[in-house]
Amino acid sequence: MKYQKICILGLGYIGLPTASTFATHGVQVIGVDVNPDVVHTLRNGGLHIQEPGLRTLVQAALRSGNLTIQNHPDQADAFIIAVPTPFRENKLADLRAVEAAAQAIAPYLRKGNLVVLESTSPPLTTEQRLAPLLERSGLKNGEDFYLAYVPERVLPGSILRELIENDRVIGGVNRESAEAARDLYQLFVRGEILLTDTTTAEMVKLMENTYRDVNIALANEFARLAERFGINVWEAIELANRHPRVNILRPGPGVGGHCISVDPWFLVEAAPDLARLIRTAREVNDGQPHHVVELLHQTFGILAGLRVAALGLSYKADVDDLRESPAIEICHLLQKSGAEVVAFEPYRQESQAEGIPLAKELSLVLQDADLLAVLVAHQDFRNLSPATAAQTMRGRFVLDAVNLLNRAAWEKQGFQVVKVGEGRR
Numbered sequence: 001m002k003y004q005k006i007c008i009l010g011l012g013y014i015g016l017p018t019a020s021t022f023a024t025h026g027v028q029v030i031g032v033d034v035n036p037d038v039v040h041t042l043r044n045g046g047l048h049i050q051e052p053g054l055r056t057l058v059q060a061a062l063r064s065g066n067l068t069i070q071n072h073p074d075q076a077d078a079f080i081i082a083v084p085t086p087f088r089e090n091k092l093a094d095l096r097a098v099e100a101a102a103q104a105i106a107p108y109l110r111k112g113n114l115v116v117l118e119s120t121s122p123p124l125t126t127e128q129r130l131a132p133l134l135e136r137s138g139l140k141n142g143e144d145f146y147l148a149y150v151p152e153r154v155l156p157g158s159i160l161r162e163l164i165e166n167d168r169v170i171g172g173v174n175r176e177s178a179e180a181a182r183d184l185y186q187l188f189v190r191g192e193i194l195l196t197d198t199t200t201a202e203m204v205k206l207m208e209n210t211y212r213d214v215n216i217a218l219a220n221e222f223a224r225l226a227e228r229f230g231i232n233v234w235e236a237i238e239l240a241n242r243h244p245r246v247n248i249l250r251p252g253p254g255v256g257g258h259c260i261s262v263d264p265w266f267l268v269e270a271a272p273d274l275a276r277l278i279r280t281a282r283e284v285n286d287g288q289p290h291h292v293v294e295l296l297h298q299t300f301g302i303l304a305g306l307r308v309a310a311l312g313l314s315y316k317a318d319v320d321d322l323r324e325s326p327a328i329e330i331c332h333l334l335q336k337s338g339a340e341v342v343a344f345e346p347y348r349q350e351s352q353a354e355g356i357p358l359a360k361e362l363s364l365v366l367q368d369a370d371l372l373a374v375l376v377a378h379q380d381f382r383n384l385s386p387a388t389a390a391q392t393m394r395g396r397f398v399l400d401a402v403n404l405l406n407r408a409a410w411e412k413q414g415f416q417v418v419k420v421g422e423g424r425r
């Protein structure tokens with residue numbers, strides 16, 4: 001199938017790079033977002049998210065005349081839905097944005113069009129939730145229009161490269177739909193394109209993230225055991241991973257982001273009687289920020305009144321994304337314990353985030369701090385000198401939740417250091 005014009009709904013971390021990449025590969029793209037700020041910013045040459053190389057790519061796409069930004073869809077050969085699929089307070093999937101996008105597409109849907117869902121979704125969403133809404137157009141899925149689920153597996157920080165190079169799983173409601181979607185994605189994907197059905201593709205995406213979540217939960221549990229037995233889990237994991245068929249991931253302050261900490265709940269919701277290990281892993285990782293604060297209590301005693309310099313608020317290293325971040329939860333728990341928390345997040349310029357005041361520079365956050373809490377392994381923090389910290393800080397307490405600091409160097413400067421996963425005998 002040939003595609004001249006496509007419409008992409010949702011211009012976030014996934015939709016915007018995808019829209020711009022199609023546009024720079026010669027396809028006319030209508031980028032649609034319901035957030036007026038996003039539309040306004042992009043139309044005026046700005047960018048509302050940070051991702052290496054994205055500014056240049058978006059500018060090239062806009063300059064080519066192939067990318068236009070709108071707040072509503074239009075007729076096109078194909079529609080791609082890349083809207084958020086978060087969960088609600090009760091951990092149940094919130095599919096309202098997917099449903100709204102489908103309803104917005106239906107009036108523009110024509111015979112022979114392709115509709116693709118990219119948003120991470122619970123099993124059977126494409127068949128049971130999306131298809132009926134699109135069929136309000138009067139057209140039948142798989143017969144009058146093609147319908148496919150195409151999950152995304154890019155790594156934030158490397159999105160532009162991985163978008164092109166990663167292998168891509170494409171699930172169609174029938175073979176023709178999968179092939180129609182393959183014809184679209186092979187315009188820029190250089191990785192292998194693998195065809196299957198929609199529900200398998202939905203499961204594949206959820207299985208990938210659940211696998212990582214369970215593995216990290218295991219690492220976090222190993223860290224707690226190591227703390228109890230007085231050994232160093234980081235050394236133990238390195239040694240265990242010398243086994244040719246073992247690959248334990250890293251423990252840390254918990255699991256965040258809108259993917260790994262969210263997606264496994266979709267499986268728990270879909271089959272609570274079966275997804276028991278998955279639920280437990282989620283609970284272990286969700287409990288990790290509490291565990292870290294408890295570790296601080298046990299080591300340093302009362303936290304009330306301490307001034308804490310928190311390094312990093314994002315959900316992982318070297319990204320600006322704060323969604324579901326365990327670093328933020330640790331800061332909130334410290335605030336609840338009566339500590340005064342100021343954070344430095346090199347990827348955010350605002351004066352506060354989620355009720356946590358932000359310092360503009362690393363040197364400023366350290367000023368008069370009693371406790372330094374390294375919560376994210378940003379590159380910017382790797383060269384932090386204990387001698388400089390000793391000059392600026394008031395107290396001598398350090399928490400390293402990500403195994404970034406050299407304990408001996410900090411102890412030499414008189415700091416008392418607590419590290420996740422490092423027991424002391």
Ligand SMILES: NC(=O)c1ccc[n+]([C@@H]2O[C@H](COP(=O)([O-])OP(=O)(O)OC[C@H]3O[C@@H](n4cnc5c(N)ncnc54)[C@H](O)[C@@H]3O)[C@@H](O)[C@H]2O)c1
Nearest residue numbers: 010011012013014033034035083085097100101119120152
């Ligand atoms: N970011 C990642 O690394 C990543 C990786 C794999 C999968 N995913 C999945 O991709 C999907 C999108 O994630 P994201 O990170 O790009 O989200 P995002 O929050 O960065 O962007 C989504 C955009 O969609 C817009 N939107 C919401 N409802 C809309 C509607 N009805 N019509 C048009 N626009 C609408 C929002 O305003 C927002 O700008 C999610 O399901 C996510 O789980 C994300």
